[in-house]
Amino acid sequence: MRYRxxxxxxxxxxxxxxxCLSTPSSAQKADAAARSAAIAELSRVxxxxxxxxxxxxxxxxxxxxxxxxxxxxxxSLNNLALLYGSQGRDAEAEPLLKRSxxxxxxxxxxxxxxxxxxxxxxAALYQRQQRYAEAEPLxxxxxxxRERTLGPGHPDVAQSLNNLAxxxxxxxxxxxxxxxxxxALAIYEKAGGPEHPAVATVLNNLGQVAKVGDRYAQxxxxxxxxxxxRExxxxxxxxxVARSLNNLAELYDGRRSxxxxxxxxxxxxxxxxxxxxxxxxxxxxxxxxxxxxAGTGYPEKALPLALRLIANGRGELRAVLPVxxxxxxxxxxxxxxxxxxxxxxxxxxxxxxxxxxxxKLAVRLAAGSDRLAELVRRDQDLAAEAEALDKALVSAVxxxxxxxxxxxxxxxxxxxxxxxxxxxxxxxxxxxxxxxxAALSNPLPLTVKEIQSLLSGEEAMVxxxxxxxxxxxxxxxxxxxxxxxxxxATEGLSREIAEFxxxxxxxxxGDASGKSGLFDLARANRLYETLLGPVESLVKDKRSLLIVxxxxxxxxxxxxxxxxxxxxxxxxxxxxxxxxxxxIKRHAVSVLPSVASLKSLxxxxxxxxxxxxxxxFGDPLFDPSQSGGDRRAAIxxxxxxxxTGAYTDFWRGAGVDRIRxxxxxxxxxxxxxxxxxxxxxxxxxxxxxxxxxxxxxATVKRAPLSDYSIVYFATHGLVAGDVKGLAEPSLALSxxxxxxxxxxxxxxxxxxxxxKLNADWVVLSACNTIAGDKPGAEALSGLARSFFYxxxxxxxxxxxxxxxEAATRLTTATFDRLxxxxxxxxxxxxxxxMLFYLGDSASPKNAYPAFWGPFALIGEGAAR
Numbered sequence: 001m002r003y004r005x006x007x008x009x010x011x012x013x014x015x016x017x018x019x020c021l022s023t024p025s026s027a028q029k030a031d032a033a034a035r036s037a038a039i040a041e042l043s044r045v046x047x048x049x050x051x052x053x054x055x056x057x058x059x060x061x062x063x064x065x066x067x068x069x070x071x072x073x074x075x076s077l078n079n080l081a082l083l084y085g086s087q088g089r090d091a092e093a094e095p096l097l098k099r100s101x102x103x104x105x106x107x108x109x110x111x112x113x114x115x116x117x118x119x120x121x122x123a124a125l126y127q128r129q130q131r132y133a134e135a136e137p138l139x140x141x142x143x144x145x146r147e148r149t150l151g152p153g154h155p156d157v158a159q160s161l162n163n164l165a166x167x168x169x170x171x172x173x174x175x176x177x178x179x180x181x182x183x184a185l186a187i188y189e190k191a192g193g194p195e196h197p198a199v200a201t202v203l204n205n206l207g208q209v210a211k212v213g214d215r216y217a218q219x220x221x222x223x224x225x226x227x228x229x230r231e232x233x234x235x236x237x238x239x240x241v242a243r244s245l246n247n248l249a250e251l252y253d254g255r256r257s258x259x260x261x262x263x264x265x266x267x268x269x270x271x272x273x274x275x276x277x278x279x280x281x282x283x284x285x286x287x288x289x290x291x292x293x294a295g296t297g298y299p300e301k302a303l304p305l306a307l308r309l310i311a312n313g314r315g316e317l318r319a320v321l322p323v324x325x326x327x328x329x330x331x332x333x334x335x336x337x338x339x340x341x342x343x344x345x346x347x348x349x350x351x352x353x354x355x356x357x358x359x360k361l362a363v364r365l366a367a368g369s370d371r372l373a374e375l376v377r378r379d380q381d382l383a384a385e386a387e388a389l390d391k392a393l394v395s396a397v398x399x400x401x402x403x404x405x406x407x408x409x410x411x412x413x414x415x416x417x418x419x420x421x422x423x424x425x426x427x428x429x430x431x432x433x434x435x436x437x438a439a440l441s442n443p444l445p446l447t448v449k450e451i452q453s454l455l456s457g458e459e460a461m462v463x464x465x466x467x468x469x470x471x472x473x474x475x476x477x478x479x480x481x482x483x484x485x486x487x488x489a490t491e492g493l494s495r496e497i498a499e500f501x502x503x504x505x506x507x508x509x510g511d512a513s514g515k516s517g518l519f520d521l522a523r524a525n526r527l528y529e530t531l532l533g534p535v536e537s538l539v540k541d542k543r544s545l546l547i548v549x550x551x552x553x554x555x556x557x558x559x560x561x562x563x564x565x566x567x568x569x570x571x572x573x574x575x576x577x578x579x580x581x582x583x584i585k586r587h588a589v590s591v592l593p594s595v596a597s598l599k600s601l602x603x604x605x606x607x608x609x610x611x612x613x614x615x616x617f618g619d620p621l622f623d624p625s626q627s628g629g630d631r632r633a634a635i636x637x638x639x640x641x642x643x644t645g646a647y648t649d650f651w652r653g654a655g656v657d658r659i660r661x662x663x664x665x666x667x668x669x670x671x672x673x674x675x676x677x678x679x680x681x682x683x684x685x686x687x688x689x690x691x692x693x694x695x696x697x698a699t700v701k702r703a704p705l706s707d708y709s710i711v712y713f714a715t716h717g718l719v720a721g722d723v724k725g726l727a728e729p730s731l732a733l734s735x736x737x738x739x740x741x742x743x744x745x746x747x748x749x750x751x752x753x754x755x756k757l758n759a760d761w762v763v764l765s766a767c768n769t770i771a772g773d774k775p776g777a778e779a780l781s782g783l784a785r786s787f788f789y790x791x792x793x794x795x796x797x798x799x800x801x802x803x804x805e806a807a808t809r810l811t812t813a814t815f816d817r818l819x820x821x822x823x824x825x826x827x828x829x830x831x832x833x834m835l836f837y838l839g840d841s842a843s844p845k846n847a848y849p850a851f852w853g854p855f856a857l858i859g860e861g862a863a864r
Contacts (some may be wrong), residue, residue, distance in 0.1 A: 006663060011174065021627055032058070032072075038060060039079065045415075046388020048087045049381045055080040055471055072451040074103040087384060090125055097122040116156075119642070120163065132171055138378060139164045155198070158187035174209050181206045200229040204244060211251055215814045222249045239281065239394050242270040246285060248252050248666065249292070258295050266288040274397045276413060278420070280390055283314035293320035299326040303333060307341065314346045315780040318467045325485055327473070339474060339483055340447045343595065346465050350594050372434050379426055386419045409710065436600070440753070440789045443596030448522040451476050451622035454598050456862065463595060464531060466490040466551040475535035477542060484534035500527055501555070504850045506803050519849050521580050522569035528561040528623040530581065537565075544827055544861060545587045548595055557799045558709050559584040574844035584834055584853070589825035590794075590861030601788060601860045612707045615688040616679060617695040618671035618714030618765075619736040622662050624630070624693075658745070665732055670804035671714035677808040678712065696734040698743040701751075704759040706791065712813070714765045714807075717783070717797070718746070729783040731764070749786040757791035761815070765807045784858045794826050794859035802854040810837060810855055827861025829845070 019273035035058050042051035068070055082097035085683075101118045106112055123138035143160035150156055165180035181202055188198040199611040207222035217367055227244035235242055249263035268285040286305050293302035306323035309315035321342060353782040389412050396409050431438040446630040451461055456479045463474040471493065488496070503519035531538070531553075537546060547558055558728075564581035571577055584591065591599055672691045679689050688708070690699050693716065705711055716732040730750040735745035764783075784795055795810065813833035818826060846853055 036079075043086065043390055044085060044388070046086075046385035046392075047381070048388075049377070052087070054666070055083055064134065069103060069106065070247065071104075071107060073864065074100045074114075074118075077103070078121065082121065085125055086388070093121070093125060094778070097125065111145050111148060112429045113145065113149050116149075121161070123163070123167075127167055127170065132167065135167060136164075140165055153187055153190060154610070155187065155191050158184040158191070158202075160760045161187070162205070165205070172212075174213055175261075175588055178209050179207065179208065186392065190796035193698060195229050195233055196775070197233055199630060200226040200233070200244070203229070204247060207251075208247065211247075214814075216251060216255070219251055220248075223251060232683070234398075237270050237273045239271065239274050240397055242267045242274065242281070242285065244807070245270065246288060249288070253292060253295070253715075257601075264292050275390075275393050278415075278416075279393070280311065280314070281394065283309060283312065284487040287314075287316040287319040290323050291316075291572045292327050294319075294323045298329050299323065300333055301326040310341050310345050310348075313348050315348065317345060317349050317465065318469060320345050321465070321472055322469065322685075331555075336481075338610050339481060341558050342443045342472070342474065342483065343447065343451075343463070346463065346596050347443070347551075349465075373434070373435060375430055376437075379423065379430070381600075382419050382423050382426070386416060389416050389419075392755055430556065430574040435512065436789060439596065439600035440785055443594065443600070446599060447479050448476055448597055451479075451595065452478050452715075455546075455785075458543040459546055459862065460539040460544070461537060461546045461548065461592075461598070462532065462535065463548045464550060464553050464554065466493055473531060473535055476540045477538060480538060482535055482538050483530060485751065486530060486534065488530060489576075490551050496523075496527060496530075497552050497556050500560075501557075501800070503799050504557075504854075506801065518570050519560075519570050519577070520567035521577070521820060524560055524562040524580075525565050527556075528563055528823065529625065532561065532583075540586070543588060543814070544825075545583075545589050546592055546598065546861070547589060548592045553801070557853060557856060559589050559831075560849050560854070574848050575841070576847070577849060578841075578847035582849075582853075584662060584831055588825070588831040588861060590827040590857045590859065591784075593788075593858065595861070597785065597788060601793065605860075612684075612688065612709070613682045614684045614712055615690070615703060615705065615708045616675040616684070616712035616714065617667055617700060617733065618675040618712070619691045620667045620695045620715050622667060622694040622732070622735055622817075624735055624737045633656075661732070661745070662735055665716055668715060671766060674765065674804045674808045675712060676715050678812055678815075681812045682710070693734050696743055697747050697751075698736075699746060700733065701742065701755070707758045709759060710761045710763065711757060711759045712761075712811075713791070714763075714764070716766055717764045731783075747804045749782045752755070752783065754784040755789070757792040760788050760794065762792040762795050764795060764803065765811070765812060766798060788859060792859065794861065796830070796858055797853045797858055798857050799856060800850070800854055803851055805820060806837070806851045806854070810834065810852070811838070823863050825861055825863035827857050830855060830857050 007782040026037055035054060039051050039054050039058065042048070057077070059073070059080055062072045062076045071832035077096045077100035081093040083102065084093035085091070085095070097118065099671050100154070101115060101122060104115045105116055110562060119142040123135045123142065124130070126138065139160070143157065146154065146157045146160050161184040163181045165177040168174075168177035168180070179573075185202040185206065186197065188196055190199055190201060203222050203226035207226060209218045210216075210219035211223060227241070227248060229240045230238060230244055245263045248809065249260045249267060252260035253262065254260075264285070268282070268289050270278065271282040271285050286309055290302045290309065291810050293299070293305070295647075302323040306315060306320040306327075310320055324333070324338045324342050327333045328335055334342075393409065393416070396404065396412065419637035423699075426440065427442050431444075436695065455461060455476070457478050459478070461476045463476075465472050465474075467490060469489055470482060471490070473486055473489050474483040475481065500520075500523055501516055503677045545558070549556065549558075559582065561583040563583055563586060566577065568578055571579075617821060675689050675691070678684075679686075684719070690703075692697075713731050718730045718732060728750060730746040730748045733745055733753075735748055736743050739745065784797075787795055796814070798807065810830075810833050813836060814826075814830045817832050818824065818829040824832075833853050834855075837846055840846045
């Protein structure tokens with residue numbers, strides 16, 4: 001197979017969960033029945049903001065009428081939870097589902113069929129949050145109940161088997177999933193016959209499992225049989241037919257190219273007829289066909305599809321970037337147009353990856369009562385309605401032709417068209433009235449010319465984008481631009497960066513030399529040649545590099561790349577590292593979380609400055625059962641540690657596993673010394689430094705932060721690992737004995753965005769951007785975006801567990817240099833501070849990169 005859409009399997013193996021709203025047992029009463037029907041209809045068309053208040057009132061009325069322990073209350077709890085889940089409000093849905101399950105089990109027993117249904121809903125919630133360990137026992141309980149109450153051959157048992165098998169597939173547990181799919185297939189064949197649509201679905205699932213396991217000879221007859229059933233039993237333009245066509249095409253891709261091409265083309269044609277040219281499913285087929293054309297040497301066929309996808313904002317990078325690259329090489333498109341199209345696709349893709357953090361901020365803002373809240377709520381409602389209508393349209397056209405309501409389908413299409421025209425107008429209003437929020441939530445892609453207009457003659461922007469097949473580098477200066485492919489995929493680069501960072505743990509650095517565990521200069525040079533070598537001629541003479549990384553590259557400290565081949569990979573003595581051709585010797589380096597952030601930082605930046613030098617928060621109390629004095633005395637000598645697990649390990653849905661978090665976070669007693677030393681150097685009042693229990697989320701939120709030029713957090717930044725579920729990148733502060741809405745111990749990205757800052761610098765010392773081999777991609781950039789929105793101009797972030805003395809020395813030197821000569825800019829000030837540390841021969845360790853090179857500047861590095 002030339003490529004694989006990583007979403008294909010999960011889409012084909014969607015969890016079969018009953019999401020229809022339960023009707024209370026008292027629904028025969030006209031009022032309750034009418035209210036339930038109204039809620040169900042609003043939910044069907046995605047009008048959740050209208051449905052939820054009705055469902056809340058219905059629940060309250062059921063509780064008043066029947067008391068808290070009644071079946072109608074349980075049904076109403078389940079209904080409201082499903083509505084919350086549809087809005088992504090799982091934190092509110094989860095307790096309602098748990099209460100509903102407890103009530104059903106109390107009234108009907110733990111083994112009732114209704115309990116199985118409710119358990120399935122809660123399991124599905126956990127599964128979409130990737131809380132697999134919690135979802136699995138619920139899926140198993142639901143299956144066991146149905147086997148016991150309905151018998152082993154009942155179709156509902158097959159549905160539960162399919163759900164559990166799908167759960168295993170999401171974890172790539174193919175050996176566990178396949179027997180369950182086979183059991184489900186046998187039940188459906190016996191209950192509905194060999195040509196039932198459910199049989200086709202499970203055959204497709206089994207074919208996907210075999211395909212993923214590279215058992216193509218077994219996969220082909222399963223997928224072909226699934227397709228044959230669907231073509232015979234369903235209409236030829238049925239969405240399930242398109243799904244089977246696409247799956248068979250992917251199986252043939254790279255083996256039977258001519259057959260694959262016909263199948264991809266048919267799948268696209270079916271989806272265009274069934275759900276229309278602008279539907280997400282149609283875009284998925286178009287991306288697949290474009291990628292196939294590019295992979296089989298037909299750039300002239302691929303290019304029109306790719307350009308159409310990019311224009312609609314639906315281009316997948318793994319598909320459209322290779323198409324544009326091939327088309328430009330074959331002179332089918334001018335270089336300038338190709339690069340602008342690449343930039344457009346990359347920026348849209350970056351916006352999608354940041355959508356989670358932006359959505360959480362939007363939820364917080366929408367709870368307000370001002371004009372911004374009104375506009376944000378309206379945008380949320382339209383987005384939710386469009387998503388629900390897209391799904392409803394697929395469901396509608398999937399019915400038997402005799403049961404389809406063609407007039408209703410047309411109304412759905414018309415409403416989708418109205419939303420498509422209404423949302424851009426709403427976004428324009430937001431851009432006019434609230435440009436800062438629009439720049440964060442819906443940044444417009446910048447072209448090469450627009451980027452060039454924002455750059456000085458001494459700056460170069462370098463954009464690095466990774467995909468599942470290969471990566472790309474685009475370099476832009478005020479005078480010119482260029483792009484080059486990088487023959488590395490995301491997964492391979494992730495491994496290379498993890499290897500690159502070996503040796504940067506300060507605890508492993510001793511006076512001994514020549515150790516294999518020390519930083520490898522040759523590897524740093526190879527990575528430079530891979531990433532920046534292709535555009536070196538364009539950028540090497542520019543004093544400042546503005547780097548926009550993606551994926552695993554966000555965990556790469558670019559200042560430690562080596563621009564020339566070293567005389568030895570690992571010098572004989574630590575002093576030998578001083579002579580390496582470090583990138584920082586040639587360039588001042590700043591990192592941008594997105595291309596569009598360059599415009600927002602320069603166009604919307606505040607011009608005034610804080611009136612006080614600094615406020616700082618450090619040495620938080622992670623175990624509230626211990627007093628600060630006792631704790632510091634016990635661990636004063638402890639070295640600064642690093643969080644060893646991926647940061648999402650601490651999240652359970654929208655909440656935090658506080659016990660695990662407290663156990664995993666090493667105390668940071670030396671950060672108090674670091675903050676006090678920086679404060680002394682800058683003449684900061686003692687009252688502006690918050691330590692121990694006072695370094696809390698409540699203190700941060702109540703402080704007049706806009707008064708300060710520097711806001712300094714010397715604590716763990718939870719940014720290592722991919723963002724999953726509802727977890728947010730966060731700063732760990734003192735954990736309160738009783739968590740509240742104001743203070744649960746974690747200052748999340750959406751909470752950061754609501755702070756009011758006017759800071760030249762926000763320092764995140766003790767941050768760690770990688771855990772094991774899991775880099776902090778969207779997590780770190782999401783946190784940076786939030787600080788920029790709050791009013792920060794630049795972040796100074798540590799890439800690993802940094803030595804406290806080194807952190808103090810580097811930060812104070814950076815601030816001093818900028819204060820003495822503001823015209824040099826932040827990036828150059830940091831560069832000079834690093835080079836001074838590197839050049840200090842008082843100790844051999846000063847030359848070692850783990851000590852002088854931990855900090856990266858994110859944001860505006862130039863003097864403005």
